[in-house]
Amino acid sequence: MLIRTRSTSFYFLCVYLILLVQIGAGAAGADELPAKDRIVVMITVDGFPAWIWNDPYLAVPNLRKLAANGATANAMKVSNPSVTWPNHTTLVTGVPPAKHGVLYNGLLTHPGTDTPPVIAQWRDKKELVRVPTVYDLAFQAGLTTAHVDWIPTTNATTFNWDFPERPNPQGVIEQEMVKAGIVSAPDVVDFNKRNPQWRDMVWTDAAAYIVKAHKPNFILFHLLNTDATNHKYGPGTWASYTAYAYADSCIRVVMDAVEAAGLKDRATFFIVTDHGFKTAKRSIQANVVLRKAGLLKTVGPMKVICDAYTVAEGGSAMVYITDPAKRIELAPKVKSVLAGVEGIAQVVEPADYHAFGYPTPKENNQSPDFLLFAKPDYSFSASANGDLDVVDLAADAYKGNHGYINTDPQLDGIFIASGYGISPGARLDHITNLDVAPTVAKVLGLQMPNVDGRVLTEILK
Numbered sequence: 001m002l003i004r005t006r007s008t009s010f011y012f013l014c015v016y017l018i019l020l021v022q023i024g025a026g027a028a029g030a031d032e033l034p035a036k037d038r039i040v041v042m043i044t045v046d047g048f049p050a051w052i053w054n055d056p057y058l059a060v061p062n063l064r065k066l067a068a069n070g071a072t073a074n075a076m077k078v079s080n081p082s083v084t085w086p087n088h089t090t091l092v093t094g095v096p097p098a099k100h101g102v103l104y105n106g107l108l109t110h111p112g113t114d115t116p117p118v119i120a121q122w123r124d125k126k127e128l129v130r131v132p133t134v135y136d137l138a139f140q141a142g143l144t145t146a147h148v149d150w151i152p153t154t155n156a157t158t159f160n161w162d163f164p165e166r167p168n169p170q171g172v173i174e175q176e177m178v179k180a181g182i183v184s185a186p187d188v189v190d191f192n193k194r195n196p197q198w199r200d201m202v203w204t205d206a207a208a209y210i211v212k213a214h215k216p217n218f219i220l221f222h223l224l225n226t227d228a229t230n231h232k233y234g235p236g237t238w239a240s241y242t243a244y245a246y247a248d249s250c251i252r253v254v255m256d257a258v259e260a261a262g263l264k265d266r267a268t269f270f271i272v273t274d275h276g277f278k279t280a281k282r283s284i285q286a287n288v289v290l291r292k293a294g295l296l297k298t299v300g301p302m303k304v305i306c307d308a309y310t311v312a313e314g315g316s317a318m319v320y321i322t323d324p325a326k327r328i329e330l331a332p333k334v335k336s337v338l339a340g341v342e343g344i345a346q347v348v349e350p351a352d353y354h355a356f357g358y359p360t361p362k363e364n365n366q367s368p369d370f371l372l373f374a375k376p377d378y379s380f381s382a383s384a385n386g387d388l389d390v391v392d393l394a395a396d397a398y399k400g401n402h403g404y405i406n407t408d409p410q411l412d413g414i415f416i417a418s419g420y421g422i423s424p425g426a427r428l429d430h431i432t433n434l435d436v437a438p439t440v441a442k443v444l445g446l447q448m449p450n451v452d453g454r455v456l457t458e459i460l461k
Contacts, residue, residue, distance in 0.1 A: 035143055035217055035444050035445040038266040039211070039219070039258065039263045040218045041221065041254060041268070042091075042270040042440060043221045043223065043269070043271050044091065044222045044272055044274055045251075045272075046224050046225075046227035047235075047273065047274070048247075049235065049276030049277050049410060049411070050075040050409075051409070051410060052236060052240070052241075058241060058244060059245045062252040062255060063271060066255075070416060070418025070424060070426070071416070072415060072427060073428040073431045074429050075409065075429075075430050075431075076272065076273075076433055077430060077432040078274065078411055079432075079433060079434070081103060082274075082276070082314075082315070084151065084227065084274050085102050086102045088151055088222065088274055089133075090434060091272060091433055092436075093134070093451070094438045094448055095452050096434065100131050101128060101131075101366075102129060102152060103318075103364070103366045104311075105119065105121065106123065110320075110365070113323035113324075114305050114307070115322065116306060123152075124155045131450075133158075134218075134437045134440050134441050134446070135159065135218060137448065138441075139159070140158070141446055144161075144214070144217050145158060146160060146162060147164075148163045148220070148221045149165045149221065149223075150220040160216060161214050165222075173209070174188050177206060182209060183205065183206075196225040196228040197225050200225040204250040207253075208253050208254055209257075211254065211258055212261045217444070218440075223247045225247065226247050230243070231400050232400075233400070235276075235400045237399075240400075251271070267420055268418070268421055269417065270439075271415075271417075272414065272415055272416075272436055275413060276413055277400045277411075278376070278401055278408070278411070279377075280315075280379035281377045282342075282379075282390050282393060283378070283379055283391050283392075283394075284317075284343045284380050284381065284389070285381050285386065286317055286380060287382060287383060287384035288386055288388065290309070292389075295307045295308040295334065295337075296308060296309060296384060298385065304384055307321065307326060311382065312380035314379050315378075315379055315402065315404025315405070316380070316405065319334060319368050319369055331370075335347055338372065341390070343377075344373070345374060346371075348371040348372070350367070350369070353367065353371065412430075413433070417439070421461055422459055422460065423459055426458055428456065428458060434451070434452045434453030435454055438454060439453075439455050439459075441455075442455045
């Protein structure tokens with residue numbers, strides 16, 4: 001016969017409470033899927049400004065659905081320079097170009113002391129990216145990784161599967177897709193000769209194929225046609241809006257692939273961009289200014305011999321004194337001739353580069369001797385021909401530009417997160433693209449040390 005006392009009753013109450021806690025903890029653990037059983041899909045729509053996304057009549061129903069069921073930001077500040085490769089690198093590293101090292105859509109090289117610098121594309125990722133990426137960390141943690149058209153990733157060793165911007169006819173995924181009848185072998189060989197809409201279609205097919213056939217834990221996917229269309233026709237035009245609608249349909253294909261793979265309930269989507277877009281009316285010909293000042297001369301239609309040269313990046317430009325031995329002598333003259341040119345808002349010196357997210361030339365030899373930013377309605381041209389410092393944009397010139405200073409709200413981009421682990425209805429005001437990589441890492445169960453961004457805890461469950 002058990003005689004109940006106050007102490008024995010207290011004992012059984014304690015045991016009961018402990019059991020409840022253990023059962024609750026077990027239930028919570030059951031709800032938390034490990035990263036190896038999930039998929040994170042990060043998609044960049046190249047050149048997608050927040051000001052276009054905020055138009056309620058933009059026809060992007062699939063993105064609207066992801067946003068309605070997930071989290072969004074009113075605007076995402078991008079990094080300087082506001083061009084494609086540097087910002088794609090910021091999105092996966094959580095640090096600005098001053099730290100990750102990517103300043104161009106390629107690697108800027110210095111071929112000679114009297115010749116212009118050259119941007120070499122398709123150099124190895126390890127030559128370009130100086131810090132760890134979130135896909136590096138995922139791969140090292142034993143998660144499977146993939147990318148389609150992500151840059152810069154040439155010869156990256158931390159992807160299990162890829163279909164790059166320049167497909168490899170001998171590549172594993174390329175051959176699997178040819179065998180499956182998704183793309184033809186000749187089209188893989190001649191891929192970059194095709195129009196950007198067709199390439200986006202094949203990249204989309206590649207992303208869908210990788211998801212269904214290989215079920216990676218983390219896949220990066222870059223859509224490019226929107227950038228080409230905005231450059232050619234201008235942002236906010238009918239052509240521009242049609243390009244975003246097409247990108248939306250491509251994203252739907254990937255969403256359907258996730259569902260077909262049985263991963264819908266364990267998938268997290270991040271939809272972001274690399275930069276916004278602006279229009280310009282006049283073109284600043286900084287190399288003409290240098291030529292007229294005796295710092296540059298043209299030899300025939302193609303060759304340039306120079307002491308100084310400007311690399312145009314749309315709304316910004318990089319100025320290089322090509323012979324380091326002449327830098328002290330020529331720097332004051334170069335700055336003086338450029339400072340008063342119509343349309344140039346700022347001539348920035350290396351001492352101020354960190355404030356703009358650029359490395360100094362001592363930290364990275366791709367960095368310029370001077371940095372130029374354009375005023376609204378102006379962009380930079382690389383041309384060294386003619387006698388005018390500034391000209392009206394030609395009919396065949398880019399109608400849309402990026403590369404402007406990242407404090408310009410028209411350069412702000414989109415941010416959407418939706419799916420597993422994301423709080424539905426979470427709304428943020430302004431974030432930066434530095435925040436994307438650490439947030440993705442958190443969703444993947446990883447930690448990213450030494451980043452400048454933060455985990456967007458407000459959008460996480």
